[in-house]
Structure formats: C-alpha cells, structure tokens
Amino acid sequence: MLISDLKLLLRFNTDSIFEEVSQTNMIKTGDSSISVLSNGGGYVMQNDQYLFGDGISSDGYSTDISSAMTLGFWLYPVSPGLAINPNNSLPTSIEMPLLDFTDIGSATSSVIKLTEHTSETGSNYLKVSMFNENYSASSEEYIPLTWHYFWIVYSENGLGIYIDGKQNSLQNENGSVPSSLSGSFLDLYINHSVEGYSWNLAKNYGIIDDIFVLNIANSNNSDIQRVINDGVKFLVDDIYTSTFVDKSSIYFNDPETITITSLIDDMSYVIAGRNDGKILRGSPLLWENRRSFSNLEEIDILGLSSSSQEDGFLKLVNETVRL
C-alpha cells in the first residue's frame, strides 16, 4: 500500500502512462506513439510529443503541497549542444522542458517548473523555478548520456537539489524561496513548454523514469540511497519501507600463477605441493630430463636402430617402450 505522503507516482511500466496515486492515465499530445523502455525502464521523451495529466475528473492531482515537497526521478539526459543567438551570433545555452506543475486548468500559471539547460562545457544543468520564475535556482553541471538521479527538496527553509545522491551547491539563485506553494491540486506537463518554443528553447528527448512527489520535505540520505539503490518502492510502498537488504558480494578469481612450494621424492613418487593448496603425486620417470630430438645424435645416444626424428619429436619404428 502506498504511503499517505505520496502524492504522485509515475513508474512508466506500460505504454499507458499510469499515475498510481490518482489511478488515472496521462494524456499524450502529438502524432508519434508513446515510447516506454521495457521492464519499466522509463519514458522516452520525443520531439513532437508531450504528456499531460490532470488527475481524477480533471480536478488536478491532489498534491496537497503547502510549505514542503520532495520530488525525485531518474533522468537520462541528452545535449543538443548550443544554439547561435540570431542577435549577436554567439553560442547560447539551449533550454529543454522537463516537468511543469501548473495550477489546474491553467496552461500558463506554473507553480513548479523543471527545465534542463545545455552549457559550453558539453554538460547540462537543471533549473528549478517556482511561481513563474519568481524564484529559481540551478544545479551543478552533470554529464549527458548517463543516468542520473535527481532529488529535489523544497521547504520554507529553502531548496535542495541532490544529484546522484550528493547535495549540489545552488547556482544562479534568483528571488526568494516562497513560503508556500499553495499547491493543493496541480496539473502536470512532461516535456512541454507552456510558453512555446524559440531558437534556444527546444524539446527534450532524454529518458525520464520513476517520478514521485511527496508533500513533505525529506532530505534523509538513507531514503535517497534506498530509492537509488533498491528502487522507489522502498520509499513509497509500506510493504517495503520496513524491509532492509543486507548485501554481500563474494568475489573470487582462480589463482593466476601456480607455483610449486615444496617437493619430495620418496623414491616411489614425486610429491609436489602447490601454492593453491593442491598436492600432486607423480611417477619420477615422468620427471626425468626431457630431451630434444632435434639433433639426430640424440637418437644415436639411445641406441635405437630404426627410429627417426621429425620436428624435434622422436619417431619410434619397430621399437618397444615400457609404459
């Protein structure tokens, strides 16, 4: 059973984008079909598509957010590079929409908006805006084409952005953190810019997965870790919240170098001890000096009358060998 603090959960397990708290599907806008990775691997955002959800009876998701919120998701970001500013011909960061929680029924009144931005270094950064950008702050940069985990915490005390489990120093912070979000019921857009698009505002075509929203501020490192390492169900499903996983890896390769550490010849057998603990026993006859029969004179030494040499081996013809 899902915990009561959970207000939104999208795990993208099926093509019908099912939100598990409201038990409603999100609606796709755009021509192409929805693309979801197998085994709940995430929703592939596309250039001509976005998702919209407004909960039960179009009343918005019952987010019940006032002065605290936690938002988490996996993201496989992409970077389209930089755009050329038509006004001054300078390379400029491209903005890509990600998540936008808006007032119900209002396509323009953004309450919490997350956008990605490209940078000159080839990395991306995440920008979190509140109340139509009355307040905004950005994350540190992260590398595209690698899965990252984002955990965003809002409270009256401020905003926290955690990427891959580590808290970021907020960059380019503007405005004051609002004391309340007044987000009782909100709509959600995924990969849609409600303001439209321009030369430096493009669609996102990364992959997003396991989006959840809590109406409490949770910056507990062990909870972040449980979600990253074990899955979001260990945070939001009370069947798993009291379950712990003790992990033990056993690593072994077989010995790479076998060496003889002791040797005894008891006149019947040769017994050899190896560094891996194995004890070998063999006939002393097999341990005698090996001869190379590349030299015909070696054959003469043995006194064999009808043998010959081929490629260093002794070929016996009409000779008797005791085994």
Added chain:
Amino acid sequence: MSILKLYLTSLEPDMSQTIYSQSIGGYVSNSLIYPETTVSSIVGLYDTSVSLDTPSSGNWSEWTGIEYININNELMKVSPVSNGSISVTQRGYNGIVNMHIKDDIARASSSKELFNDVFNDEHKQYRCIALKNVSSLTEPSGEQTATDISVYFKQSSRNSDSVIRIALEKPTNQYLNSISTSWSTMQIIDTSLIGIYLDNHFKESYLKILSGEGTGQAKIISSFDSETGTYTFYNSFSSSYDYSINVKYEVFPSPAQRIKTGTEVPTMTGENIIPFFVPDENTPMRFIIEGSEFSTSDLAPNDILYIWLEREVKKGTAKFENNDLVLNINYGVS
C-alpha cells in the same frame, strides 16, 4: 536495528579461520569472510574516491593486497590500500553502481579467496559460510531481531562457465543464555529447561560460562537430557572451581555439518536443510514451516543461519575470471 554479518566456518568453535578453503562447515569462526570497515562520507553514483573509517583493528594491515572493495553490492576496483583515502580505478566492476552513505559497510575483497581450483569428479566444490546477527543483546531484543530472512542472488557469477548454487542449513538450536541451578565438572543443570527442548537438542553446541568461577571457560556439549535439564560435556571444567555457586552461561548455535574436504557433497536432507538452488529476487530461499507458531526465518542477536555455496565449472574451462556473485539477504525489523 539488526546487524547481520557473514563469517567463515571452522572445525573448532571460537577460533579464527585463516584458510578460506577450509570454510567447509562446523562452527562459526571469529573471522569475517572479508575484513570490513565503514564509509566515512557520501559516495555519489559517479565519484571515484571513497573515504573509509579506520578499521576496528586500528590499522590497515588486513587490507594489504586488496584489489577490490564491496559496498552495497557494488564491486569497485581500487588502487593499493594503505589508509582510508581510497582511489577507485573502476566503479561498478560487476555492473552494479550504487550510492553509498556514511556508516555503510565497506568490505575488502581479494580476487583469490574462498574458492580455489580443487574440484571433485563432477567439477564441483563446496564452502559454508555463516550469517550471524551480531546486534547487541539488549532487552527488549525485538528491535534487534531480523525477521523473515530470505536469501537470493542479486547477481550470479558473470563467468558463464561457473555456476553457483546455494543451500541453507539451520542450526538445531539457536543462541540461549540462562543461569544454572547446579553444576559440576562435567555437567550443568538448568531446571528451567526441563521439558522445553528435546533430548540432545544442544548436542555439539558450545557452552560458555559468563559469571562466577570459570568465567570465559567453555565446553562442547556431548548430550542434553530434557527430563532433568542437564548438559553433559565431552571434557571437564577445572576441579578447583566452587561448584556451590551457580553461574550464568550461554549456549551458541549448534554447528553446521562439516564436510571432510571442499570437494565432498554436504548432506542435503532433513528439516534443517533447504537443498541447493539458484534463488533470485522473485524466488528467494527462506525457512518457513507450515503451521508453526514461531517463524523459523527470524534471527535474534547471536543467532546463525548457515549458507552452503556450491560452485560448478564446465569441464575443460581454461579461464576463471569474473567469478563474483552478489548475495542479498532481505529482512524486516519488528
């Protein structure tokens, strides 16, 4: 909160086990399967340096020659370890990358341990390790009990020529502490146990005196009489003790079966055994007896569950690398 750790097994109780290939059943040893310490600060998914706390031994000598460390299922290949600043040369060596936080357990792993290259005619070898609840024994002990324990492979060997299976063995008796009602050189009588346990329930278990004369002394139990609550030992305590004063004592979990060599197949029959199997997350292994009032899959402090590992290799295989596996133990807390 329960703390579970994996130990090597040994022929005698209360001993260190330094030869990994001799971890083939018997008593739980005092040797962890790998030396361990704790993480001292958060390690993000892609960090390549790890800070570890100094081990409880006070130095890093046990970590000399370590090639890999394991934290939360993730194997990391590391530069030589001489102190707590670890330089990671490869994260996710086994394909698992995780986040780590302060106080997570970090275990050292050398690449040539536990198994070796000695196999039986069926190309198999066996080892036995002990899963022990090392939480401190406090009252009430409920919070320290790990409940509904299940074991499964999060990741089996990455070497396709090497197949690992596990079996579980439950000790006949788990940990017990009590006070004698009388005792002598060869026996301890505890009338509070009369009729509670079957005859010989504690046979072969290790009993240690906790108070009074002979504190710290221990003996292996040769028999237990249910009718009188009497433990009898294989050999005697000192005759110089004052046997008129009763003592506190503890009985450790009974030993697992012990095989003669790592190539001998352990017995896989009886109610205390779950035979060899390849469990995964959806089909984990656990002890549950239908209709039982008590869950037999719980581990209270000092309780033990033995885990047998069977390794089979394909005949003629020349190379054995990437032989790592991840054993997950799921448990709840009451």
